[in-house]
Amino acid sequence: MKIIKEAEGIIFAPRANEIGNPTGCMYPRVIELKHSKGELLATFENYSKKEPVFAPIYKSADSGYSWKLFSKIEDTSNGYGMRYQPTLYELDKKCGDLDVGTLLFAGNSIPKDMSSTEIVFYISRDHGKTWEFRSSVAKGGAPIEQNFDKLGPIWEPHIFINSKNEIAVMFSDERLHGEKDYNQVLVMVTSSDAGKTWSKEKLVVALKDKKMRPGMPIVCKTKKGYFLCYEIVGSPCNDIYFKTSSDGIDFGDPAKKGTRAETEDGYYLGSMPYCVYSEKYDAIILNAKRDNEEIGLNTISFLVNYKNGKGKWERQKQLLEYDNRILQTGWSKGMAIIENGTKLIELSPVQSNKELMHISYAIAKLEE
Numbered sequence: 001m002k003i004i005k006e007a008e009g010i011i012f013a014p015r016a017n018e019i020g021n022p023t024g025c026m027y028p029r030v031i032e033l034k035h036s037k038g039e040l041l042a043t044f045e046n047y048s049k050k051e052p053v054f055a056p057i058y059k060s061a062d063s064g065y066s067w068k069l070f071s072k073i074e075d076t077s078n079g080y081g082m083r084y085q086p087t088l089y090e091l092d093k094k095c096g097d098l099d100v101g102t103l104l105f106a107g108n109s110i111p112k113d114m115s116s117t118e119i120v121f122y123i124s125r126d127h128g129k130t131w132e133f134r135s136s137v138a139k140g141g142a143p144i145e146q147n148f149d150k151l152g153p154i155w156e157p158h159i160f161i162n163s164k165n166e167i168a169v170m171f172s173d174e175r176l177h178g179e180k181d182y183n184q185v186l187v188m189v190t191s192s193d194a195g196k197t198w199s200k201e202k203l204v205v206a207l208k209d210k211k212m213r214p215g216m217p218i219v220c221k222t223k224k225g226y227f228l229c230y231e232i233v234g235s236p237c238n239d240i241y242f243k244t245s246s247d248g249i250d251f252g253d254p255a256k257k258g259t260r261a262e263t264e265d266g267y268y269l270g271s272m273p274y275c276v277y278s279e280k281y282d283a284i285i286l287n288a289k290r291d292n293e294e295i296g297l298n299t300i301s302f303l304v305n306y307k308n309g310k311g312k313w314e315r316q317k318q319l320l321e322y323d324n325r326i327l328q329t330g331w332s333k334g335m336a337i338i339e340n341g342t343k344l345i346e347l348s349p350v351q352s353n354k355e356l357m358h359i360s361y362a363i364a365k366l367e368e
């Protein structure tokens with residue numbers, strides 16, 4: 001499979017006088033609506049001066065080439081603000097009282113004083129036009145990394161459906177950092193009643209090392225099961241590791257850190273991964289902010305694998321260029337397979353200047 005870039009553009013570029021954080025925006029996500037008219041929806045962190053902040057939903061009706069603000073996901077449960085780490089999912093099967101095509105959303109509700117974190121769950125029954133609060137997934141402490149003397153925060157939710165047709169949310173969790181020498185761990189909760197209530201947290205990756213922080217989990221469904229990728233902060237380049245599961249429930253021993261995705265000649269990725277699966281080519285496509293080579297203007301590669309993570313990974317050039325010496329660039333680059341499996345779209349925060357980001361997109365053909 002070849003990834004051949006066709007086009008790129010900008011979804012959103014904030015004005016410096018309208019933002020409450022100099023970064024402006026980052027952490028984009030994108031999905032294709034397979035049970036509507038094939039539209040694309042994108043969301044991202046939006047650092048508006050206006051409080052409470054919301055998660056914007058941008059819509060494209062032309063396969064990603066143009067975008068307009070479509071709706072807003074507001075923090076109707078707490079009134080704090082939908083501040084960090086939004087994520088979207090479209091149901092392919094009926095789940096409880098939720099019909100096929102229902103949209104699921106999870107984000108981090110955080111007050112302006114940054115005193116707590118809470119992953120909240122919303123749904124849309126009209127393809128993203130309106131949204132309703134469904135439940136609270138989990139609550140944590142202030143959004144401060146490695147705040148060891150206090151209750152730790154929770155971060156970075158990701159939604160998928162396991163083999164039991166349960167809704168699963170996997171996220172990064174620092175609440176256990178007072179136990180067993182943990183720093184941050186990956187946990188998963190599930191819902192058997194379509195997101196109304198949630199199970200107890202289950203450890204997925206939990207390393208007994210105060211320096212190691214597995215985080216930013218992403219799961220994609222493949223022909224062979226489920227593929228999970230994540231970063232491990234504390235490794236040389238915040239290296240990207242993976243685990244697999246036959247059912248999306250059991251990802252193996254949480255004490256094992258998994259397998260690093262790398263080529264035969266030792267090339268690997270680091271920081272803030274995302275993965276998608278091409279059914280047409282039976283291929284996992286993995287991206288990240290950086291790699292184990294020189295930091296500078298972005299020249300990093302996708303890693304592609306055709307055996308559910310086993311065996312050889314190959315390099316192909318990623319689609320969007322940015323200066324990864326700037327911390328916020330490439331801060332978690334959402335992707336989706338679109339157009340009946342023939343194309344790939346990738347979103348990324350890209351520098352407008354040394355502080356301010358905008359959300360860019362790039363579209364590529366997938367060919368033999």
